[in-house]
Amino acid sequence: MKDILLNPALDRLAVYAIFVSMAFYTVAFLTFAWHLSRLSSTKPKLRKTAVTLERAALSITILAFLFHAAGTVMRGIAAARVPWANMYEFSISGALVIVGIFLAAWFIREIRVIAVLVTGFALLVLGSAVSLFYVEVRTLMPALQSVWLVIHVAVAVLATAFFNIAAALSVAYLLRNAAWLNKSQLPIAKVAKRVLSVFPESKSLENIAYRFNVIGFILWTFTLVAGAIWAERAWHRFWGWDTKEVWTFIIWTIYAGYLHATATRGWTGARAVWLSLVGFAAVIFNFTIVNLFFKGLHVYSGLK
Amino acid sequence: MSLPSKVSHGDEILSPKLGLAGWMRWIWAQVTSMRTALILLLLLAVAAVPGSVFPQRSADPNGVTSYFKNNPELAKNLDTFQLFDVYTSVWFSSIYVLLFLSLVGCVIPRISHHWDALKSEPIDMPRSLSRFPAYLKISSKTSYSMPRVAEELKRMRYRVRVTKLGVSAEKGYSRETGNLLFHMSLLGVLVAVGVGGATSFSGQRVIVEGESFVNNLAGYDSFSPGAWFDANQLVPFSVKLDSFRTTFDLRNRTNIGTPLDFEAFVSVREGPQATSERGLIRVNHPLEVPGANIYLTGNGYAPEVTFRDADGNVSFSGPVVFLPQDSNYTSLGVVKVPDAKPKQFGVISFFYPTVATLKTGALTSRYPAPVDPFLTMNIYVGDLGLDNGVPSNVFELSVHGLEQVAGGKSGTKPIKLELGQTQTLPGGLGTVTWDGLKRFASLDIAYNPMQVWVLVFSALAFIGMISSLLTPRRRIFVRNGKDGLELAGMAKNDDPKLEGILEDLVKFLKKRK
Ligand code: HEM
Numbered sequence: 001m002k003d004i005l006l007n008p009a010l011d012r013l014a015v016y017a018i019f020v021s022m023a024f025y026t027v028a029f030l031t032f033a034w035h036l037s038r039l040s041s042t043k044p045k046l047r048k049t050a051v052t053l054e055r056a057a058l059s060i061t062i063l064a065f066l067f068h069a070a071g072t073v074m075r076g077i078a079a080a081r082v083p084w085a086n087m088y089e090f091s092i093s094g095a096l097v098i099v100g101i102f103l104a105a106w107f108i109r110e111i112r113v114i115a116v117l118v119t120g121f122a123l124l125v126l127g128s129a130v131s132l133f134y135v136e137v138r139t140l141m142p143a144l145q146s147v148w149l150v151i152h153v154a155v156a157v158l159a160t161a162f163f164n165i166a167a168a169l170s171v172a173y174l175l176r177n178a179a180w181l182n183k184s185q186l187p188i189a190k191v192a193k194r195v196l197s198v199f200p201e202s203k204s205l206e207n208i209a210y211r212f213n214v215i216g217f218i219l220w221t222f223t224l225v226a227g228a229i230w231a232e233r234a235w236h237r238f239w240g241w242d243t244k245e246v247w248t249f250i251i252w253t254i255y256a257g258y259l260h261a262t263a264t265r266g267w268t269g270a271r272a273v274w275l276s277l278v279g280f281a282a283v284i285f286n287f288t289i290v291n292l293f294f295k296g297l298h299v300y301s302g303l304k
Numbered sequence: 305m306s307l308p309s310k311v312s313h314g315d316e317i318l319s320p321k322l323g324l325a326g327w328m329r330w331i332w333a334q335v336t337s338m339r340t341a342l343i344l345l346l347l348l349a350v351a352a353v354p355g356s357v358f359p360q361r362s363a364d365p366n367g368v369t370s371y372f373k374n375n376p377e378l379a380k381n382l383d384t385f386q387l388f389d390v391y392t393s394v395w396f397s398s399i400y401v402l403l404f405l406s407l408v409g410c411v412i413p414r415i416s417h418h419w420d421a422l423k424s425e426p427i428d429m430p431r432s433l434s435r436f437p438a439y440l441k442i443s444s445k446t447s448y449s450m451p452r453v454a455e456e457l458k459r460m461r462y463r464v465r466v467t468k469l470g471v472s473a474e475k476g477y478s479r480e481t482g483n484l485l486f487h488m489s490l491l492g493v494l495v496a497v498g499v500g501g502a503t504s505f506s507g508q509r510v511i512v513e514g515e516s517f518v519n520n521l522a523g524y525d526s527f528s529p530g531a532w533f534d535a536n537q538l539v540p541f542s543v544k545l546d547s548f549r550t551t552f553d554l555r556n557r558t559n560i561g562t563p564l565d566f567e568a569f570v571s572v573r574e575g576p577q578a579t580s581e582r583g584l585i586r587v588n589h590p591l592e593v594p595g596a597n598i599y600l601t602g603n604g605y606a607p608e609v610t611f612r613d614a615d616g617n618v619s620f621s622g623p624v625v626f627l628p629q630d631s632n633y634t635s636l637g638v639v640k641v642p643d644a645k646p647k648q649f650g651v652i653s654f655f656y657p658t659v660a661t662l663k664t665g666a667l668t669s670r671y672p673a674p675v676d677p678f679l680t681m682n683i684y685v686g687d688l689g690l691d692n693g694v695p696s697n698v699f700e701l702s703v704h705g706l707e708q709v710a711g712g713k714s715g716t717k718p719i720k721l722e723l724g725q726t727q728t729l730p731g732g733l734g735t736v737t738w739d740g741l742k743r744f745a746s747l748d749i750a751y752n753p754m755q756v757w758v759l760v761f762s763a764l765a766f767i768g769m770i771s772s773l774l775t776p777r778r779r780i781f782v783r784n785g786k787d788g789l790e791l792a793g794m795a796k797n798d799d800p801k802l803e804g805i806l807e808d809l810v811k812f813l814k815k816r817k
Pocket of ligand 1: 259260263276335336337338345403404406407408409410483487490644770773774
């Protein structure tokens with residue numbers, strides 16, 4: 001690792017690309033929301049235009065994704081390495097993978113309903129990345145110079161993306177099934193109910209969420225094992241209950257619980273779905289609170 | 305679950321025995337139920353949380369010490385509940401021991417069950433097919449060829465059984481095989497981790513350029529063996545630190561002084577008689593020698609200093625390890641000179657690789673490489689307490705009871721040295737010379753003989769899990785019914801492909817009819 005030439009100018013360009021993508025994500029988010037409201041309209045004529053709206057929103061999302069990808073790749077080139085070595089970088093990479101997987105899964109009809117959630121979430125993550133987590137391009141400290149950074153973190157990001165899409169589907173599932181919404185007489189609840197009535201059936205939402213969680217779990221298991229291998233190389237022990245290791249384990253255990261829950265009859269449906277959301281909450285907690293505020297060996301947010 | 309039935313009044317003599325067995329069976333049934341497994345898993349997740357909130361003795365002993373200093377009362381209470389040793393605590397251990405007990409009880413019967421299933425043929429044709437999750441009926445006057453159906457299903461890698469009633473077929477046995485492999489491998493991981501903990505060792509050693517480390521107990525600064533580890537097992541290799549090289553970034557403006565690489569060049573001899581071989585230790589690239597891996601965990605500077613008394617007799621000479629205090633290697637070192645005449649003294653010294661002066665007048669280092677190295681020393685006279693047999697920390701000087709004669713509020717300026725200079729100490733203590741500058745490396749030496757088994761079982765668990773989660777388990781039934789062809793399918797989990805498979809079968813049959 002010698003003679004690395006960083007390129008801060010390119011990084012500035014990369015940040016602009018991220019800003020542009022955020023603008024497009026905003027438009028896509030609004031258009032998807034508009035599409036949902038049209039879809040649930042009582043007037044057949046309005047319902048027909050919904051298809052056009054959805055197509056437009058999809059195109060804008062793809063545009064946003066392209067700028068987002070350009071920003072991420074340029075960041076990597078500017079830093080002369082993979083763009084996932086600090087919090088800013090794995091925020092933008094993580095959001096990119098989430099949107100990428102979502103777009104790749106567009107052919108699954110049921111998944112389209114979470115477009116609002118996905119674009120909204122991407123916007124939120126990118127917003128936090130540029131405003132809270134941004135750091136200039138720097139070289140890697142020796143402890144991070146390892147092929148395991150590439151493998152372990154890349155797979156962790158991928159796993160998170162799958163968990164994320166599953167979580168969005170789970171939210172859709174819970175809304176679809178929300179008894180309190182069905183009982184409520186508030187005008188807003190009526191609108192919500194109409195929107196929810198065009199949602200896919202809750203059974204298929206649950207099944208697709210399950211499948212995404214399964215892939216996420218496999219990837220997370222790999223993350224855990226790869227992390228242990230790296231820890232052995234860097235710190236002389238493969239497992240030492242460092243805070244980050246603790247939370248990786250907690251997340252893994254919760255999702256293992258979720259898989260057990262779905263495998264036994266009594267626990268399918270809302271209860272299992274809630275459990276998977278607890279798992280996802282732990283993922284988010286691990287990424288934000290643990291990274292920023294907990295003490296441990298994994299200090300790589302890059303923030304002071 | 306029902307409670308064990310009340311013992312009947314008739315056999316009072318036998319009843320306690322039966323009762324006990326009944327209770328045991330009941331408890332075992334509870335422990336090995338899926339619901340218990342689920343609860344224990346979630347409990348384990350919750351129980352792991354406090355270990356990330358409170359500092360742990362195993363990972364962060366200094367954190368625990370300062371916790372005790374800052375909240376003595378609270379710390380004592382937390383300690384009662386083993387909250388500083390969560391992962392070896394009674395309650396955490398109970399949860400995972402129970403969980404694995406449950407796992408064994410769950411998996412063993414399933415292994416024999418699955419073994420039988422693997423050897424036996426697909427199950428009988430059910431009476432009614434129409435209630436299956438996937439069901440197709442093709443009206444037809446003529447009947448279809450069942451052997452042909454069987455052939456096609458075999459081609460699709462189903463296990464097939466043809467009877468007078470029709471064809472039953474099954475596929476995806478590796479789902480359960482994988483599941484069992486996964487759970488058993490988890491057990492393997494647990495055992496390997498446990499045995500590894502007992503048979504492994506790890507130790508630390510700080511070593512200055514030119515010095516050697518010999519792998520025996522005396523060679524270590526600190527050593528923590530597992531319960532079954534015997535120090536006689538240490539392989540007698542030796543490692544000499546020939547030189548230590550650090551590379552700092554000089555090219556990128558925003559990044560100047562960031563370390564790019566640390567390299568410890570060593571000579572290794574794998575025994576007293578062996579020839580010496582060159583090796584390189586870097587962060588993330590430990591050096592593997594028989595019976596140990598050597599890891600680079602830290603580094604810094606070791607200025608070489610010589611103290612002479614007023615008559616010119618040397619009272620101390622050699623490199624002193626200075627601990628880095630910031631990223632620019634402002635470093636703190638302690639020298640204890642018990643043999644000094646006329647009085648013992650101790651030194652607290654700061655080292656600046658590239659010295660600079662702050663606005664406040666205080667010194668600092670602004671670059672981690674020794675561009676403009678500088679040493680300052682505060683001198684303390686008095687009984688250093690080295691003779692009373694209490695082991696003392698070489699990196700700390702307890703100034704309590706000592707008189708400061710240079711630096712601080714002593715009225716005399718601290719000693720200031722450039723490389724190669726000699727200065728006179730106050731109070732007739734003699735002189736100090738800064739002879740040279742070396743680097744040191746902190747090494748971790750560790751070995752876990754079970755490590756490879758942990759990896760093997762993890763890999764098996766991973767393979768088993770993939771096979772278990774991604775293999776579809778399907779049953780297909782085909783028969784000629786009263787008024788046409790009937791096809792039915794079921795899967796272990798929800799399976800969107802099931803309908804399609806039946807439709808494909810129909811297409812195949814129609815084409816070849
Ligand atoms: C050490 C803790 C355990 C972990 C991490 C764990 C993890 C898992 C995972 C990830 C699966 C999903 C595989 C699949 O769905 O096919 C699974 C399935 C299963 N586990 Fe466990 N397990 C543990 C303990 C147990 C225990 C104690 C039992 C029995 C009481 C058990 C019984 C089962 C069964 C029966 C399945 C199959 C579910 C199905 O039919 O698909 N597991 N386990």
